[in-house]
Amino acid sequence: MTKRIRAKHKLDRRMGENIWGRPKSPVNKRESKPGQHGDRRGGKLSDFGQQLRAKQKLKGYYGNITESQFLRIYKEAVRLKGSTSEHIIGLLERRLDAVIYRAKFVPTVFAARQFVSHGHVSVNGRRVTIPSFRVRIGDVIEVREKGKQMALVLEASQSAERDVPDYIEADHGKMVAKLLRVPALSDVPYPVQMEPNLVVEFYSR
Structure with missing residues (x-):
């Protein structure tokens, strides 16, 4: 956790x-910021x-x-x-946990880190448990069978809260994603x- x-x-x-x-x-x-003095106006x-x-x-x-x-x-x-x-x-966007989050396989970046750490993701057919794993262009990222049945995965993929950016290709039917290019800030x-x-x-x- x-x-x-x-x-x-x-x-x-x-x-x-x-x-x-x-x-x-x-x-x-x-x-306001947390704490009893949070309402005070901060200086420049x-x-x-x-x-x-x-x-x-x-x-x-x-x-x-x-x-x-x-x-x-x-x-x-x-x-x-x-x-x-x-x-x-x-x-940063090439981190495996970031790609999992962008592909809408999980609802938050925190869930993405935990999801990867627990072994629910494979890259090019090999199980990866390191959230900071560097994804390369063309790598195939897939949610493993056990992970596909998890409620948070099903909810995230169907959520209308955010969209998958165009530098990632995601198939929510097969739970497979691919990094198409390295994104710019914009x-x-x-x-x-x-x-x-x-x-x-x-x-x-």
Whole structure:
């Protein structure tokens, strides 16, 4: 069970935004931060504060991955040619748990991590239990037989709450998905604005 599975809305309230676009987010009803002083108007964030906030928001969106994992992704993005901020998004979206979530096989990114960890997913016919597994273009991701019968899978695939983005091909009848291309920032259906350029500034200080 992920460390934020019971309190996944804390990030929403701290940021004052509905990070995942979920209808049950407390931000939909109350925009203040948690705590007795949450209603106080916050001061203007410094450049560092804005950069830190952008990093926390992006890192938290993907199931609150660890700082070491996120830093590794940044360092890998720096080594690639082109825009570092775009590469960060591309590498995050190629995580197996992210692809499972985007394909609407599960309702949340937290459920995706747990779903993969419990062995309900195979890639190119081989069982994979590592949520951070890097999916390549053309890889065939399939929900294993036991997972296909789970209520959360059936509910997620039929939900009208969100759509499958066009860089992923998903067949909910067979519970099979394929990554068609690595998305750019503008392709990813984030419910809120993500600023990977500020993440780059944070790490390159």
